[in-house]
Amino acid sequence: MNERLETLLDTVRRTAGQLGGTAADAAWGVGKRAEELMSAARLRLRIAALEGREEGCFAEIGEMLYATHTGHPTDSDALLEKLREVDSLRAERARLEHLLDRRREAAVCPVCGAPARKDDVFCRACGKRL
Ligand SMILES: [Zn+2]
Numbered sequence: 001m002n003e004r005l006e007t008l009l010d011t012v013r014r015t016a017g018q019l020g021g022t023a024a025d026a027a028w029g030v031g032k033r034a035e036e037l038m039s040a041a042r043l044r045l046r047i048a049a050l051e052g053r054e055e056g057c058f059a060e061i062g063e064m065l066y067a068t069h070t071g072h073p074t075d076s077d078a079l080l081e082k083l084r085e086v087d088s089l090r091a092e093r094a095r096l097e098h099l100l101d102r103r104r105e106a107a108v109c110p111v112c113g114a115p116a117r118k119d120d121v122f123c124r125a126c127g128k129r130l
Contacts, residue, residue, distance in 0.1 A: 004073045005065065011076040012083065043100045050093040057086045 038046070061082050064074035107116040107130065114125035122129055 002069050004071075005068045008065070008068050008074060008076050008079060012079065015080055038099075040100060040103050043096050043103070047093055047096050047100070050089050050096070054086055054089045054093070057082055057089065061086075 061079065064079050064082065068074045101118070105118050108114065109116055109123035109126060109128060109130060111128040112123060112126040114123055116123060116130050120130055
């Protein structure tokens with residue numbers, strides 16, 4: 001393998017253990033209360049937006065690695081910063097998905113108020129679409 005790329009990947013490996021925790025902790029504290037009140041549709045939009053940003057990060061990471069491979073080495077700090085960004089985006093997305101799951105578990109039919117189960121598509125009491 002290209003020596004520069006190997007060095008870059010070594011740096012990434014060395015810092016792998018410390019990435020997840022701190023980024024996740026930071027993301028968990030942000031805007032928690034506002035999201036408790038957010039509608040399911042809004043949560044799904046936020047989740048989709050986060051997925052889009054993750055894809056963007058992965059594209060940039062790919063460019064950085066490929067540039068290194070072709071002899072234009074990427075600064076490892078820049079790469080690590082991008083990886084950390086993915087960590088916090090993923091942590092935030094996991095948190096929103098968790099909120100969305102809890103929302104589904106606590107769902108009630110908007111028409112008759114009967115409790116609905118997580119995967120119900122139609123209300124078990126009145127038959128309306130949930
Ligand atoms: Zn109903």
